Amino acid sequence: MNKLIQNEMMKLIAKKRLIVIAIIIGILVAMFTYAQFKEVERQREKLGTDDWRTMIQQTIIDQQNRISSARISDEWKQQLQIALQQNQYYLDHDINPSEPGAPTFMRIFLENSIELFIPLMVMVIASDIVSSEHSQGSIKLLLTRPVKRWKVLLSKYITLAFAISLIVAIAGILSYGISGLVFGYKGWGAPVLTGFSVTDAGLDTAGVKLINQWQFLLMDFGLVWFVAIVVGTLSFMLSVLIRSTAAGMGVMLAALISGAILSNMVSSWESAKYFFMVNLKLTNYMNGNPPPIEGMTLSFSMLVLLVWWAIGLFVSFLVFTKKDVY
Amino acid sequence: MEKITLSVHNLKKVIGKKEIIKGISFDLKEGEVFGFLGPNGAGKTTTIRMLVGLIKPTSGRIQIGGYNITENFEEAMKHLGCIVENPELYPYLSGYDNLLHFANMLDGIGKERIKEVTELVGLKDRIHDRVKTYSLGMRQRLGIAQALLGRPKVLILDEPTNGLDPAGIREMREFIRFLAEEEGLSVLVSSHLLSEIQLLCDRVAIISRGTVIKIDSVHNLLSNRERVVWRFHPIEEGKRVLRSVTAIDEREDGFITTEYDEIKTAEWNKLLVEAGVSVTEMNRKMPVLEDLFLELTGGDSIE
Numbered sequence A: 001m002n003k004l005i006q007n008e009m010m011k012l013i014a015k016k017r018l019i020v021i022a023i024i025i026g027i028l029v030a031m032f033t034y035a036q037f038k039e040v041e042r043q044r045e046k047l048g049t050d051d052w053r054t055m056i057q058q059t060i061i062d063q064q065n066r067i068s069s070a071r072i073s074d075e076w077k078q079q080l081q082i083a084l085q086q087n088q089y090y091l092d093h094d095i096n097p098s099e100p101g102a103p104t105f106m107r108i109f110l111e112n113s114i115e116l117f118i119p120l121m122v123m124v125i126a127s128d129i130v131s132s133e134h135s136q137g138s139i140k141l142l143l144t145r146p147v148k149r150w151k152v153l154l155s156k157y158i159t160l161a162f163a164i165s166l167i168v169a170i171a172g173i174l175s176y177g178i179s180g181l182v183f184g185y186k187g188w189g190a191p192v193l194t195g196f197s198v199t200d201a202g203l204d205t206a207g208v209k210l211i212n213q214w215q216f217l218l219m220d221f222g223l224v225w226f227v228a229i230v231v232g233t234l235s236f237m238l239s240v241l242i243r244s245t246a247a248g249m250g251v252m253l254a255a256l257i258s259g260a261i262l263s264n265m266v267s268s269w270e271s272a273k274y275f276f277m278v279n280l281k282l283t284n285y286m287n288g289n290p291p292p293i294e295g296m297t298l299s300f301s302m303l304v305l306l307v308w309w310a311i312g313l314f315v316s317f318l319v320f321t322k323k324d325v326y
Numbered sequence B: 001m002e003k004i005t006l007s008v009h010n011l012k013k014v015i016g017k018k019e020i021i022k023g024i025s026f027d028l029k030e031g032e033v034f035g036f037l038g039p040n041g042a043g044k045t046t047t048i049r050m051l052v053g054l055i056k057p058t059s060g061r062i063q064i065g066g067y068n069i070t071e072n073f074e075e076a077m078k079h080l081g082c083i084v085e086n087p088e089l090y091p092y093l094s095g096y097d098n099l100l101h102f103a104n105m106l107d108g109i110g111k112e113r114i115k116e117v118t119e120l121v122g123l124k125d126r127i128h129d130r131v132k133t134y135s136l137g138m139r140q141r142l143g144i145a146q147a148l149l150g151r152p153k154v155l156i157l158d159e160p161t162n163g164l165d166p167a168g169i170r171e172m173r174e175f176i177r178f179l180a181e182e183e184g185l186s187v188l189v190s191s192h193l194l195s196e197i198q199l200l201c202d203r204v205a206i207i208s209r210g211t212v213i214k215i216d217s218v219h220n221l222l223s224n225r226e227r228v229v230w231r232f233h234p235i236e237e238g239k240r241v242l243r244s245v246t247a248i249d250e251r252e253d254g255f256i257t258t259e260y261d262e263i264k265t266a267e268w269n270k271l272l273v274e275a276g277v278s279v280t281e282m283n284r285k286m287p288v289l290e291d292l293f294l295e296l297t298g299g300d301s302i303e
Ligand SMILES: Nc1ncnc2c1ncn2[C@@H]1O[C@H](COP(=O)(O)OP(=O)(O)OP(=O)(O)O)[C@@H](O)[C@H]1O
Pocket: A326, B015, B020, B038, B039, B040, B041, B042, B043, B044, B045, B046, B047, B192
């Protein structure tokens, strides 16, 4: 098995995909860092101060204005209300929700890339790992060795899991390293609030806990990794089912993007919550943003994803070991 | 008795609702080159895919080195080396890394053996270049090297000379003969060219539409089927002379053909000359697959 994994690693490295992904992440992080930097600068100019309390105060006023405006929908209003209450809570407890520094940037970057960006990067590797053998024809050599098919597939899956972990790690390291150049590398111990829960009545702060940023980050990383593994496994399944890498990628891309869109508009279509793609934004539960569909919780979403993962893995192995190769 | 290395019994394959392979049986003996001859679409590749475990037979039994491939896949495959259609190796890896990749999938095959097979197929100089940069002939060799890595008893090659130039074809042919005669491998070679099978194989199975029409040694199959093509004038006189000794066929292009027999043909030539007919051309001609088919199937043409 070790040698099989070694083989897959050799092919993965020779294809240079991981390097391309690292470059893409690097460029994106650099762009976000610059955008963030500009934003801070603009705020400072506008308010004439860089005291975060003033800034939050300003944000709260903005939000209040928007809520009282007649043109926005009730739903949107409710979301704003929740965000406002949260900001108020931070202010009341004298905690800066966006303490400047690389760790905060990293946290925000992870939270924003969990739904689409990281899954996309994972997909690039996962959707090609089996189907490329088909399109190249090398599958004929791979499956005519004295090695059982499930072992061949397992070695590929383990390699994929390793690559996914690497992608998540790269995202972490680059977002920390690059943003730190601008914002400084401090802020691991900054206090962060978690445990907000959204109820019919609005924001419930009863369960709110104060934890260190690094603890929060650790949880974020766990969630990002989990989501990446689930998306990776589903792409892997498509890679087994569809010979063409491009077609597999297309299907996955459509699913991911529809997930991003659906999350914003399915609140009345309740059974949509069983789709894996509306459950990807796990980090939202951590900082108390309202879920896309009422009644969704962290454990619900994780359970849904877990079921999809198991199905994906099962189908992959079933089909791969049984199917005729032409 | 010679040892049987590959044994196929009543193999069938149904794809969709169509029966593509309709019960094929044959055996391969140690040290022989066995030809698999049939026109396009006869089912050669489909049969080979079943032999190497890429597709599951609908029914029937395949044994390699005594192991049943459905029941004991790993053991059976240890005795097999193969190339199905083209050797599609990883273009982005070097030849060496490709061999390393496949050696990793075999027990106890290491760098020593990789070096050995590289030298055997004569790829030593280019082995560290990427496969992308190889010519078709070099890819074929690398394919063979890959197939030989595990010291197989049975080598299966699907149209191994496909796309090679005449020199390459001859080299490949000599190499395959060498493997069978010197190394004692059983080699199964498929082809749709009779001429190729004739030069390369000891025995041949002729298949058409998913069934084996005949299995015989190449010698038996082809002797008494060679023809002589004549050209002479005056043509009517010549025909009269030949007709008195043998059956003749007239071809549209003005050539006359008769059966071939070393001694008789020389005598007929003498008769012609004595009768004042000048013989301008006299050629021995190998039968082509089409003719053989016509004969074996009694006029049933190729699909
Ligand atoms: N996947 C498939 N689905 C349906 N029919 C198939 C499939 N693969 C092969 N066939 C059919 O099986 C028959 C035999 O095909 P096969 O490729 O085995 O022929 P072959 O003898 O190798 O021919 P060639 O000399 O052209 O390589 C053909 O009629 C082909 O159409």
